[in-house]
Amino acid sequence: MCQISLRRKSKSEFIRPCKRCTVANCSDIRILMESQVFSMGQSILQPGRFFAAVILFIMASTGLAKTAAIPSYDVSTAGIASNPFQVYLIQDESRTLTIDEIASGRIQGTLTSSRFHINSTDINYWFIFTLENNSSEPVNRIVRFDEPFADQASIYYRQRGAWHEESAGLAVPIKERRVSNRNPIFPITITPGEAKTVYLKLQSNVARITIGLYCDKPEIFLNWELLQTAFYMFYFGAASALIVYNLFLFFALNERLYLYYVLHGLAYSTFVFFYSGFDLYLGIDKDLHLF
Incomplete structure (x- = not known):
């Protein structure tokens, strides 16, 4: 093994090998330099560990590291x-x-928000929240989704010590639902002083859609449903009138352009009819339901 001459002239001076060897073939110098680099790395990492421990302590003491709680609403x-x-x-x-x-x-x-985006058809989405009744009288509320796209839509909550379950998605015909509505609708009763945790399970055969979740008084829901139905009935009535009018012009003038208007109006009105879910009132099977 070669002889090594070490001298410290100043703090910035590096270790110099002897004249009989080079850095490339002197194992003693390599070992010494590696040990110094390792010591420097440890001195750098130790403050990082200290600050990481401080951050974790602050998060634990302030509650930032806790998991989210189930929201509760009066x-x-x-x-x-x-x-x-x-x-x-x-x-x-x-x-x-x-x-x-x-x-x-x-x-x-x-x-997450009660108005959410369905990203995949291969996931069951569970939405959980608690409803509280702090009054002295029982209250009735309507928990609902605002779109008819869900193939599986079910509600669960505890009632008399057991799980109560209802389903109202496309997999359940309207006539078999508790509320005969094109959208999944779930009436719920909350007794005085009760805090009822609601579990909603949703699975859709259509992805990249947005569905809203609501909890309303029955009269608020009824007003919303009447307004929605009136809007769609006005649209279907106006579209039907335009289709009949253009069909009359086609036969009267024998102009092919009006036939194109008729076909376009029929196609778009049919799409809206299926998209809105009104086709479900006719007993159309979910496999034939279009979106």
């Missing part, structure tokens, strides 16, 4: 006033989780 005098509101979301990518597993609290979720 519906004693009205529905949930804020729109959209916050709900607790669990995404079941396996599509095998049961209501007992979801309600156990062992599965982590996140807070």
Whole structure:
């Protein structure tokens, strides 16, 4: 092994090898330099570990590291006033989780808006929130989705010590639903002083759509439904009048352009009829339902 001559002239001077060897073939110099680099790395990392520990301590003491809680809303005098509101979301990518597993609290979720975007058809979306009745009288509320796209839409909540379940998606014909409506509608009664946690399960065969979740008083829901129905009836009536008028012009003038107007009006009106879900009132099977 070669001899090494080490001298420290100043703080900035590096280690110099002897004249009989070079840095490339002197193992002692390499070992010494590697040990110095390792020591420098440790001195750099130690402050980083200290600051990381401080940040974790602050998060734990202030509650920032805690998981999100299930939102709770007082519906004693009205529905949930804020729109959209916050709900607790669990995404079941396996599509095998049961209501007992979801309600156990062992599965982590996140807070999201009640107006949400469906990204995949291979996920069961669970929306969870609590409704409180702080009055002395029982209250009736309507929990609903505002679009008819969901193939599976179910509600779960505890009632008399057992799970109460209702389904109202496309998989359930309108005549078999508790509320005969094109959208999934779930009436719910909350007794005085009760805090009822609601679990909504949703699965759609159509992705990249937006669906809203609401909780209203029955009269508010009825007004909304009447307004929606009146709007669609006005549209279908106006579209039918234009179709008949252009059909009359086609036969009277024998102009092919008016036939194109008729075909365009029929195609678009049919699309709106199926898209809005009014076709479900005719008993059309979900496999024939268009979006």
